[in-house]
């Protein structure tokens with residue numbers, strides 16, 4: 354499979370290049386030149402196969418020949434076979450049945466108890482595989498407000514050829530969040546607590562990437578949510594859920610950067626019998642407004658009970674827009690330029706109808722989030738984290754709106770409730786039990802360095818590390 358940029362640069366790239374580069378040089382996002390198709394026979398053959406094997410049959414379509422099949426198979430087996438260090442359950446992503454035709458796909462059984470582990474565990478291993486082959490080393494730098502940082506650290510800590518530096522705002526993450534990062538004592542992991550805000554952390558990272566000599570000398574890289582390999586790793590669990598249910602279904606996905614639901618769209622595009630993709634957004638509802646009206650307008654971000662979805666712009670939406678515009682980069686560029694200049698951009702009615710034939714979007718504010726956590730606990734004795742609740746609420750709203758519940762609905766559980774104990778307590782008056790993985794978190798040794806919000810000091814730290 355070859356890849357092109359959504360912004361129209363003529364070069365075609367290999368999977369391994371796309372993996373290491375992340376963003377395309379013209380500022381666009383990489384997408385495959387076409388979508389491979391699978392058929393009913395293919396799906397039939399995969400019935401009952403273990404997760405790593407399903408992963409192999411899907412990812413192979415996108416990663417070969419740039420990664421040879423046998424190597425890919427070894428890597429996937431290593432990551433997605435039951436393993437205390439990575440995914441300790443019998444299944445990587447268990448499907449829980451709440452009621453007739455309503456299911457929860459649990460994506461939170463990885464090391465940091467959130468769905469990002471499913472992709473980042475693989476990404477770290479793929480990085481190391483390619484870097485060793487090329488005899489290269491990289492330095493990964495990222496800023497985090499809490500969650501992505503720990504998933505990236507857990508993904509990279511086994512790598513011999515990558516170092517990772519994660520900046521978090523000093524004393525502004527939760528204790529659990531900080532300790533999930535700072536108690537990883539691997540030699541290639543560096544946690545930096547910046548005396549400032551998350552924005553300060555992000556600005557420092559941007560400055561470091563903008564420093565050409567430094568960037569080249571250390572082979573800087575990022576593991577952000579636009580990396581194509583993360584998307585395709587996530588497509589696997591949609592296929593896996595379909596195989597368990599065995600008939601056409603809908604997915605409800607709590608959405609921030611549009612990465613997770615775009616992975617579902619890929620599953621649909623390659624031929625998995627998926628009907629509706631239901632998007633849930635919190636009070637920061639730019640996506641819901643877009644899919645309802647065809648107008649995308651930026652607003653300020655307000656903090657919510659589902660912080661991993663508190664975003665202003667959904668970066669992966671660009672990949673879907675590219676398809677919506679029949680892969681016309683000029684039209685996409687015009688849309689993006691409009692949006693950047695004026696903070697608003699729109700699509701025509703025909704395109705909107707096309708988008709709405711696949712995506713439905715619903716908003717779920719903090720009150721509704723708490724209400725949903727309460728209802729699902731009392732009706733089904735199942736505890737949802739606040740992100741999961743946003744998706745579940747969207748699923749319920751969708752069924753009401755459509756007036757039928759014939760299709761099976763799978764709502765994605767994106768984080769373990771124990772990651773958000775305050776919100777859970779607010780909803781149901783008790784705090785969730787810490788899973789065994791985190792039980793000794795407060796006894797573990799921490800290691801991190803506190804630095805001022807000054808990019809030069811951070812650069813010196815990295816130089817001397």
Ligand SMILES: *Cc1c(COP(=O)(O)O)cnc(C)c1O
Pocket residue numbers: 467468469500578607608609610611612613614661662740741767768
């Ligand atoms: C990242 C994240 C999301 C949002 O996913 P996107 O791929 O950005 O749409 C939702 N819930 C949790 C718990 C997350 O960590």
